[in-house]
Amino acid sequence: MGVVNVTPDSFSDGGRWFDTATAVKHGLDLVAEGADLVDVGGESTRPGATRVDEAEELRRVVPVVRGLVAEGVTVSVDTMRASVAEQALAAGATLVNDVSGGLADPAMIPVVAAAGAPFVVMHWRGILQGDGIKGDYADVVGEVVDELHARVAAVLEGGVAPDRIVIDPGLGFSKEAEHDLVLLAHLDRLLALGHPLLVAASRKRFLGHVLAGPDGAPPPARERDAATAAVSALAAQAGAWAVRVHEVRATADAVRVARAIEGARASDRAPRTGTPEGAR
Numbered sequence: 001m002g003v004v005n006v007t008p009d010s011f012s013d014g015g016r017w018f019d020t021a022t023a024v025k026h027g028l029d030l031v032a033e034g035a036d037l038v039d040v041g042g043e044s045t046r047p048g049a050t051r052v053d054e055a056e057e058l059r060r061v062v063p064v065v066r067g068l069v070a071e072g073v074t075v076s077v078d079t080m081r082a083s084v085a086e087q088a089l090a091a092g093a094t095l096v097n098d099v100s101g102g103l104a105d106p107a108m109i110p111v112v113a114a115a116g117a118p119f120v121v122m123h124w125r126g127i128l129q130g131d132g133i134k135g136d137y138a139d140v141v142g143e144v145v146d147e148l149h150a151r152v153a154a155v156l157e158g159g160v161a162p163d164r165i166v167i168d169p170g171l172g173f174s175k176e177a178e179h180d181l182v183l184l185a186h187l188d189r190l191l192a193l194g195h196p197l198l199v200a201a202s203r204k205r206f207l208g209h210v211l212a213g214p215d216g217a218p219p220p221a222r223e224r225d226a227a228t229a230a231v232s233a234l235a236a237q238a239g240a241w242a243v244r245v246h247e248v249r250a251t252a253d254a255v256r257v258a259r260a261i262e263g264a265r266a267s268d269r270a271p272r273t274g275t276p277e278g279a280r
């Protein structure tokens with residue numbers, strides 16, 4: 001999943017794809033580099049970001065969705081607003097990616113259910129406001145799994161079909177670097193919930209932590225793409241359904257390598273025809 005942020009203020013690429021034509025062109029470039037779908041968002045979710053109003057979010061997102069769909073691209077819409085999801089779906093988007101998992105707008109789940117669209121349910125503990133990060137966990141994996149489980153139950157209750165639900169640990173959302181790393185170490189526990197898993201590690205703060213130099217200074221977001229590709233390979237190997245990234249080429253290669261190794265493992269396990277019984 002390649003990211004097109006049609007925003008002036010996203011933390012790693014804010015302002016770069018802010019007009020419709022540039023955003024559509026960027027989405028097409030991501031597909032050429034190997035993206036299977038493109039996630040279009042018009043509102044930054046970085047800590048401390050102020051919310052854009054509905055009219056502005058629609059103005060940013062809908063024409064880009066329409067432009068990409070016209071070129072045959074599979075589009076997901078990254079929004080917490082039901083109205084934006086609804087209009088993006090009407091413009092041809094396939095999937096709704098809501099970082100609040102339907103909590104920010106009570107109309108979201110009915111819209112998704114009525115459309116029969118796939119829905120990404122991310123682990124979320126509220127809109128981050130400055131220091132108000134609710135990042136206290138005694139057992140981050142257990143709590144994220146339990147809270148996602150409860151959220152999925154609510155989404156099912158709201159009429160979304162079980163096979164339409166994708167889950168996401170919400171790396172960096174109300175989480176410190178060590179929380180993100182522990183979650184990545186236990187993707188199997190998230191997969192045990194029985195839904196496809198989306199992992200969105202791209203350029204996030206925890207990678208800055210891991211890559212910090214001796215002075216403790218993290219590299220800037222745009223210098224975290226090799227580390228992002230490493231996470232993509234590990235997530236693919238663990239069984240993730242998709243990875244959401246800003247720079248697609250390295251991740252597409254990483255996922256292909258992970259898949260090839262998985263294929264080699266499977267063929268190694270398969271019985272070899274022509275080998276006499278007992279001769280192996």
Ligand code: PMM
Binds near residue numbers: 202
């Ligand atoms: N993170 C961001 C935006 N959208 N969607 C999902 N499903 N999961 C995420 O972790 C997620 C997301 C923030 O990153 P960006 O500002 O770089 O796009």
